[in-house]
Amino acid sequence: MNNYLENLTSFHYPFITIVIIWLAITIYASKYAKPNSWISKLGMSLGNKVGPKCATKLPIVRKPKNKDQAMFGGWNCKNCGIEIDKYGKEL
Incomplete structure (x- = not known):
């Protein structure tokens, strides 16, 4: 033991x-x-994010569209379609 x-x-x-x-x-x-x-x-990146162009609130639970989003975070805006990094900036 x-x-x-x-x-x-x-x-x-x-x-x-x-x-x-x-x-x-x-x-x-x-x-x-x-x-x-x-x-x-x-x-x-903590806190709520909004789209940089259309100011649409981004969801907390996200569905990654590519492997970079899956590994490092980010969204695609549903309203205007741009890709956004996890800090809320346009890529």
Whole structure:
């Protein structure tokens, strides 16, 4: 039983380290990265978004139209049809 607990805790250290590094990168990417940089794709965008041209409110639950939207976020506006990134800017 004691050996099992030692193996279990040795598994948790790399996992916790990876989670902490991922959180740090995500927070940095969402707060401080330039919008057009490669690291900004890893960030989070919170809050409601509206279409930049028609001001239509975008849905919270989205259906991605392509693989970039599926991996990095974004919408297609139902009203005017433009592609919008996760920060609410036109692509």
